[in-house]
Amino acid sequence: MTDRIYLSPPHMSGNEMKYIKEAFETNWIAPLGPNVNLFEKELATYSDVKGALVTSSGTAAIHLALATLRVGKGDTVFVSTFTFVASANPVLYLGAEPVFIDSEPDTWNMSPEALELALKEAKIRNRLPKAIVVVNLYGQSAKMDELNDIARRFAVPIVEDAAESLGSTYKHKKSGTLSEIGIYSFNGNKIITTSGGGALISNDEEIVNQARFLATQAKDKAPYYQHSQVGFNYRMSNVSAGIGRAQLEVLDQRVERRREIFDYYKQELNQLKGIHFMPELKQTTSNRWLTTLTIDLSEYRISPREFMLKMESVNIETRVLWKPLHMQPLFSDCQFYKHPLSSEVISEKLFETGLCLPSGTNMSETDQERVVEEMKKIFNSNRKPVYVFNWNKQKGMRAKVQRKTI
Secondary structure: OOOOEOOOOOOOOOOHHHHHHHHHHOOOOOOOOHHHHHHHHHHHHHHOOOEEEEEOOHHHHHHHHHHHOOOOOOOEEEEEOOOOHHHOHHHHHOOOEEEEEOEOOOOOOEOHHHHHHHHHHHHHOOOOOOEEEEEOHHHOOOOHHHHHHHHHHOOOOEEEEOOOOOOOEEOOEEOOOOOOEEEEEOOOOOOOOOOOOEEEEEOOHHHHHHHHHHHEOOEOOOOOOOEOOOOOEOEOOHHHHHHHHHHHHOHHHHHHHHHHHHHHHHHHHOOOOOEEEOOOOOOEEOOOOOEEEEEOOOOEOOOHHHHHHHHHHOOEOOEEOOOOHHHOHHHOOOOEEOOOOOOOOHHHHHHHHEEEEOOOOOOOHHHHHHHHHHHHHHHHHOEOEEEEEEEOOOOOOOEEEEEEEO
């Protein structure tokens, strides 16, 4: 059995032990300490925002963001449907109800047209959402200018879920900085990692301070433990923050490498008919966290799920695209707005036809060549036959159908 090729494994810089050692030598092993403070400062500087709070997970950061916006029981929150469940679960934590918004084809992210339709209907019912969670999928920024313009007209704040897009840019601005609150994830499979962890960033220092208060059990200013509201235990540990500091130092290199990996796949596989890679919106730079593509099912007799199993049989990890949240049993009763400019539900079509390829920055060129070779084998052996008409000279005008494989 050949060595396994993973989808997106952690990639250490080699400098992590320096900061971990400092934490141990100074006995800062608790959830607070110098690494936490410095990681927050360095992350804010990198993102060019006024404040950052590092947390135990990206999900925790979304929960805190919605809590600072006073989302509560009986409220609604509009959420991108084409994403991981962590983008919507915090809505349920707070007793609110998610309303799901379809994707659009240019970015695969939230459709501005569907959002506007949903907000118009919500205003008529006098039930505007408390917040909108816009996800930047697989490293690609959503159409933030259009989404922000629509949200401002209805006075609804946006939480930019940039869990997958740290290091990406939108019109020369860092992903995660284009709305009231931004969210990052440092999970083990992300472009940089702290093992587990996340961050909340904002140019509104009051929001960051309130989130920090809630993340440390909402302890009131008093000479004893006093609590006037519900808080959470969401701070990142000083050891994890040390890992994050070393990872942040190489983030730009990681983005460059992920983009190289994407370019290689595209160069090698673009020649295959019916294979389409995730687009990149003009004036944006995706970190290409995962290389993703769609398969034209009219050209091949294999689905992405079947393709994934075939790759698994040769010890290569791939993954189908996210199953839209409005299709999940957990959210079966929730409202959903499709992209109105298409007869298809864009997010459902992407789920049906899409695939993620191994994209880890520590994969070798040999590994990537192996992935491409196996993919070509599968695609070439699963092409659908086509029918062509050949002229039959002996039979005059009669044409006979000849089956041919492309």
